[in-house]
Amino acid sequence: MKAILIDDEPLARVIVREYLQGYPEIEIVQECNDGFEGVKAIQQHQPDLIFLDIQMPKINGFEMLELIETPPNVIFTTAFEEYAIKAFEAHAVDYLLKPFSKERFDKAMQKLLQQAKPSVEKTEAILETASLSPTQSSRIVLKDGGKIKIIPVAQIQYLEAADDYVKIYTAEGSFLKKKTMTFFEQSLPSQQFVRVHRSYIVNTQLITRIDPYEKDSHLVLLNTGARLPVSKAGYARMKEVLGI
Numbered sequence: 724m725k726a727i728l729i730d731d732e733p734l735a736r737v738i739v740r741e742y743l744q745g746y747p748e749i750e751i752v753q754e755c756n757d758g759f760e761g762v763k764a765i766q767q768h769q770p771d772l773i774f775l776d777i778q779m780p781k782i783n784g785f786e787m788l789e790l791i792e793t794p795p796n797v798i799f800t801t802a803f804e805e806y807a808i809k810a811f812e813a814h815a816v817d818y819l820l821k822p823f824s825k826e827r828f829d830k831a832m833q834k835l836l837q838q839a840k841p842s843v844e845k846t847e848a849i850l851e852t853a854s855l856s857p858t859q860s861s862r863i864v865l866k867d868g869g870k871i872k873i874i875p876v877a878q879i880q881y882l883e884a885a886d887d888y889v890k891i892y893t894a895e896g897s898f899l900k901k902k903t904m905t906f907f908e909q910s911l912p913s914q915q916f917v918r919v920h921r922s923y924i925v926n927t928q929l930i931t932r933i934d935p936y937e938k939d940s941h942l943v944l945l946n947t948g949a950r951l952p953v954s955k956a957g958y959a960r961m962k963e964v965l966g967i
Contacts, residue, residue: 725768728754729761730776739774742828758787770795777801785853786864794846798831860910865900880929880947882907884922917964919943919957927964
């Protein structure tokens with residue numbers, strides 16, 4: 724089995740490397756200092772397993788996982804806040820809260836070696852839970868061509884459904900993220916972003932006008948010049964948030 728260690732603390736990687744000496748069936752193919760390096764290494768080596776820290780510079784471990792199309796097995800090595808532990812217990816191979824002992828490490832390895840192939844559904848479930856963290860909901864990390872793009876939530880003008888993706892509009896242009904509209908509806912700040920239509924979520928701070936349209940629908944005009952449809956249910960939600 725090929726493994727990659729992704730942690731910005733060299734000492735933490737040394738400990739994992741030492742503990743892995745007892746597992747000759749696992750080969751460490753690369754060590755990475757941050758999530759940027761981690762994405763590249765996973766694409767290059769297609770590992771069976773990653774040991775992943777969560778709190779890292781540039782992008783955190785959750786954000787890095789979102790950029791991987793088919794994530795490998797994940798064992799988290801972290802001092803991350805406790806709220807996510809239930810998600811780890813339910814969906815991850817295991818999580819190791821720093822500092823962890825050799826005995827605790829061995830338990831995680833036994834779980835790994837006994838289980839089947841990695842589950843994309845499990846990884847997605849972890850990311851859904853993680854998205855509710857304030858850290859996660861302040862920005863969006865995505866791949867734009869071969870580059871990693873970080874978009875602060877405040878820069879988002881609106882979002883549009885696009886098949887299996889969501890198109891995120893900013894002053895720089897539009898960017899695709901492989902998530903659902905429901906995901907963003909739940910994770911973006913509800914007092915700033917409103918789902919005005921099944922295909923659109925709008926930054927309410929950019930609204931300049933709401934015009935009646937045919938039947939029970941409306942059009943919302945943003946200060947960027949964008950004109951977006953508003954459904955009956957979306958109009959009710961928007962009125963509630965705007966206090967009108």
